[in-house]
């Protein structure tokens with residue numbers, strides 16, 4: 355069987371592997387029921403499908419946030435170093451630019467603080483960064499904040515962004531659209547800061563602060 359974390363690289367590569375093997379891909383599983391049966395979210399996480407595969411070789415991507423961390427050592431599988439990749443045909447590797455950040459990786463962070471359209475602009479994300487520095491948190495964002503150019507798209511949390519499930523998720527100026535919730539609603543503790551007490555984010559929040567984020571964030575930072 356061929357198994358990979360549901361990262362952007364494997365979401366790109368694994369369907370091609372499945373197609374070449376002429377098998378169906380099992381995408382983003384969240385539970386293993388038996389050797390051939392798995393659970394996976396559908397409709398942006400609003401329903402969970404139990405799927406059974408009769409393919410001899412199973413091609414699986416895994417939503418890592420749904421599983422506990424495995425021990426880094428001690429497994430029984432053999433590890434083999436692979437030589438150079440096969441002929442890339444007309445494509446050639448030019449360069450790679452990786453985002454460098456001192457912050458924890460968004461998908462693996464224990465605490466995530468995300469900003470939405472309510473942040474107003476990219477400069478105001480400095481307010482989030484100050485709180486994140488004190489908490490050792492990763493920064494995330496809603497798609498509206500990304501689309502408005504406040505922050506880069508690798509910070510997007512949600513159905514079409516990263517799926518996170520940290521110990522603590524703080525949503526600031528985010529309304530709580532279903533596509534955003536799909537990326538963070540499995541977080542252990544959710545805190546929402548929003549000036550609209552009717553905002554849907556409060557329906558999933560464990561703690562809600564109704565008020566102006568421009569007053570609350572500096573106060574929060576000062577108290578930490």
Ligand SMILES: Cc1cc2nc3c(=O)[nH]c(=O)nc-3n(C[C@H](O)[C@H](O)[C@H](O)COP(=O)(O)OP(=O)(O)OC[C@H]3O[C@@H](n4cnc5c(N)ncnc54)[C@H](O)[C@@H]3O)c2cc1C
Nearest residue numbers: 470471472496497498512513514515527529533534549567
């Ligand atoms: C196919 C599809 C995929 C999508 N994928 C994603 C995705 O992956 N991730 C995602 O996030 N969205 C996604 N979206 C978009 C989603 O539907 C919403 O449009 C988006 O999440 C809204 O972002 P927001 O909450 O920041 O903005 P808004 O909905 O505009 O909410 C802004 C919030 O800020 C509050 N606010 C404003 N000013 C202040 C203030 N001063 N103090 C406190 N609160 C304030 C407002 O009360 C409001 O609740 C997707 C949509 C589609 C159709």
